[in-house]
Amino acid sequence: MTGAEGKSDSVTDPARLDPAQLDPAQLDVARLDPAQLDPAQLDPAELDAAGAEAELARLAQEIAAANRAYHQDDAPIISDAAYDALRQRNSAIEARFPALKRADSPNEKVGDAPAAGFGKVIHAAPMLSLENAFDEADVIDFAARVRKYLGLEPQATLALTAEPKIDGLSLSLRYEGGTLVQAATRGDGETGENVTDNARTIADIPQQLVGAPEILEVRGEVYMSHADFAALNARQSAAGGKTFANPRNAAAGSLRQLDAAVTRARPLRFFAYAWGVLSDPLSDTQSGSIARLNDLGFKTNPLTTLCRSTDELIAVYTAIAAQRATLGYDIDGVVYKVDSLDLQRRLGFRSTTPRWAIAHKFPAELAWTELLAIDIQVGRTGALSPVARLRPVTVGGVVVSNATLHNEDYIAGRNATGEPIRDGRDIRVGDWVEVYRAGDVIPKIRDVDPARRPAGAIPFVFPTLCPECGSQALRDAGDAVRRCTGGMVCPAQAVEKLKHFVSRAAFDIEGLGAKQIEMFFADPVLPIREPADIFTLAARDAAAIAKLENRDGFGEKSVKKLFQAIETKRIIQLDRLIFALGIRHVGESGSALLAAHYASWPAFEAAMTTAQVGEGAAWDALLAIDGIGPVVAASIVTTFHQPAERAAIDRLMAHLQVQDVAPRQIADTPVAGKTVVFTGTLERMTRAEAKARAEALGARVAGSVSAKTDLLIAGPGAGSKAKLAAELGVETIDEDAWLALIGSA
């Protein structure tokens, strides 16, 4: 439990410590009634506004001091439990007096709890994933998109690098003053695990660099060679240990050892291929930067090649594919990157992938096996999903026994628009089917062999009744999925909704995962059938004769921990709460939009209660939110008007204190919050690029001039828009003035 006992782990942020990992003995006092820590402190409920304001100021100061001591001085001044109590008290007061929430509120930095084992590391620059190309057409598309975005002349050369995509796990290494100070896994891209001790045991990773930038984050792939993998497995099986399915699993398993001595004994290797934050650029090109990393002492892949055309990219792909079997390590494709870092910067990023790179994947490994059965699963929204049960078969180093069959049409041999797939061949129980792993992860069925179809195999009949509750399962016209209409009556939907409620982006209750939800849902003594039941669990347990701590899999300690974890989530952020409700079409980002717009639960709840689908001011206000359309809006409003759903929400709310969301941070740029329009020919950048830049600076980019327009950027050839802007008195500037305004950096 890194850092949990207050040990000095310079990386674990105390703000991110998991309360459930703290010593329960300390917690009882600290958590259940923070005010008792100091009798002079009033319960948050008894504070008046002035008292609350002063108290928030004091807490902000104390928490900041504790953070400083922990981080900078490496000498904690208070126990983790006491620290936690301070934060808890701060949250409670903020929840009661949202208007008093300070700009420097310690809660602005609260994040997710870390998994047990390694400390968490927030990547200074996120570790992104790559878009995939599966054939030459995708590669040509990619190159064309890049050229279009940059506005390159047809005859202009676009240089790109091509390098093998190593099949291992990515790692980010941070060097300060030339010394390796931290190694972190990718994690979800935002937050990874601190594996510094283990990374130090890898020979390919230098501990010291000479002539490196002051701050340098090197990114690359940890992998294991085929020879080392075979030897390791031989050693493991000789010692009676378990063997690994493939080199990637072996590399991942070895790097994530809690005991660095074990990692040291594992023959891991490392190729550097990218970088994160750095204090000085390594070069002005991708290829130059890689060469520089090589000079600094990193292994870089020798097959990395600089190309000047799509044809050259494909040629390199073909050459690397031909060498694949003799490389001595696993690769799963070839990565192409725009060579000029200036162009990379101009291209920028979409939400999770850079626009300047793509991974050209090798064809997926395939395997034939027998389809034993088709089961139907019922999801949170009632969707009936067919799952193939397969005779276990090895595909790409992993044994697969289940695969998704998508939907009714997919089994029947049609796509969503009714056109035939697999030449119209349907899939039947007993068939031989071809399995692959999409993106090397998700098992799917690609084809079926009609020649091996057993006599008497009958077409699969997709159920029209829910297999879990017997309700009608209907399919809307134009919809690909069939849905159970049972709603809250359907046990499968109820369980899935509960799993969603406790999931990571929702209430994120430690110790109450999918498995525990299944168990509690079926529990005769202490059932959890709806979200409100979670918050009455401890009280019901106290009153019960058959107590939780006497069950299999639960002890006194784990029960206490669980109740503690539930207790802390009685205070919940508005966006998490909205997401947790599990309203169809309302996911993480929609919830954030709604929370930011309505700011408080009472405001949101009142608006949804008042609103009528398709009419009225409340409905119009909902639709006016950027990103909320009629389908999403109708889904929310309908949910709030269903008596059963509504009652369940009200029962839940009786147990919660909702933290209002802070008003959206307005970026500190000259164009933040402004609506701008581009017109005419832009000479220094393309339209798409200008738009992305403006949006990154907090501006809204519109297509046409109206009274709401704040600024028109007019290039040569501007016509009607410039005229209209003049009539409306909208400020109009040229491209150079615009670049000057935004500081072109």
Add this chain to the structure above:
DNA sequence: GTGCCTCGAGTTCC
């Protein structure tokens, strides 16, 4: 109306 782009939902194995 069409064509991006992004989000939501469902899914597997370790």
Add this chain to the structure above:
DNA sequence: CTCGAGGCAC
């Protein structure tokens, strides 16, 4: 990770 579909710009 991928597909389908919603939202929105053109």
